[in-house]
């Protein structure tokens with residue numbers, strides 16, 4: 506079954522290393538911060554942000570609390586507009602006429618999985634809601650896509666009639682990912698998608714994102730405080746401090762040869778063995794739960 510409206514550009518063969526989402530020289534400042542003094546501004550301002558999420562790749566965004574990570578996610582979701590600079594989607598400037606297609610092809614996954622769900626609506630209805638709203642589809646016409654979406658995230662059909670308070674946090678995050686996938690997006694913007702989950706479930710969701718990236722060619726922005734998760738999932742990493750990028754490059758460049766004292770200090774707390782770096786054979790990181798795989802380099 507196909508969507509009644511095929512997003513423009515879909516199906517076009519593109520090289521997997523091309524940027525799908527780009528920020529070029531982007532400046533952003535929240536309105537309240539614009540009225541404040543420069544000293545108060547801190548991370549409320551994004552300065553000259555240049556960042557590319559490549560097609561089919563996972564890009565990690567790390568940095569201390571308040572450094573501007575979620576603000577970058579908002580810009581990439583079209584929830585805020587930059588005061589200067591450009592956002593490019595699929596190689597073209599994101600203009601108002603391209604916005605509707607963009608919004609379908611770039612979907613969010615947020616931190617608090619249960620809070621992202623409506624408490625009184627059955628799970629199945631919530632997953633198909635984007636089809637009903639965006640494509641005016643009838644519920645009965647969404648069932649094949651619904652079955653595919655829940656299967657893609659490893660859920661079974663018995664969850665569809667349940668309410669959010671009847672499912673676990675890990676199941677709720679799978680539901681949120683299914684709801685994002687139902688529109689068949691090309692990019693997932695994942696803002697701390699595992700930080701509210703316990704370690705075992707974190708590993709399961711990371712593995713799910715890894716599998717989805719591989720099987721669907723999804724591009725991911727993965728925002729996290731946890732460098733190990735970023736090392737596990739992402740081939741490229743951007744490091745943010747007080748609204749500015751202080752490091753950016755391949756996973757190994759940023760983690761093995763950090764240029765700044767800031768990045769070095771972030772890495773001090775995490776031994777290489779837990780970053781999955783230079784690990785000759787697949788094994789499980791020391792403090793990670795069983796089932797969490799070290800990422801072989803070729804899976805990036």
Ligand SMILES: Nc1ncnc2c1ncn2[C@@H]1O[C@H](COP(=O)(O)OP(=O)(O)OP(=O)(O)O)[C@@H](O)[C@H]1O
Pocket residue numbers: 535536537538547548549550568569570571572573574575576577
């Ligand atoms: N709606 C808003 N209005 C004004 N300032 C805001 C708003 N949202 C965030 N900020 C400020 O912008 C800065 C960056 O916030 P942001 O949420 O992007 O940081 P973050 O790196 O994602 O932090 P965390 O890791 O704690 O989620 C912070 O100083 C924050 O207080």
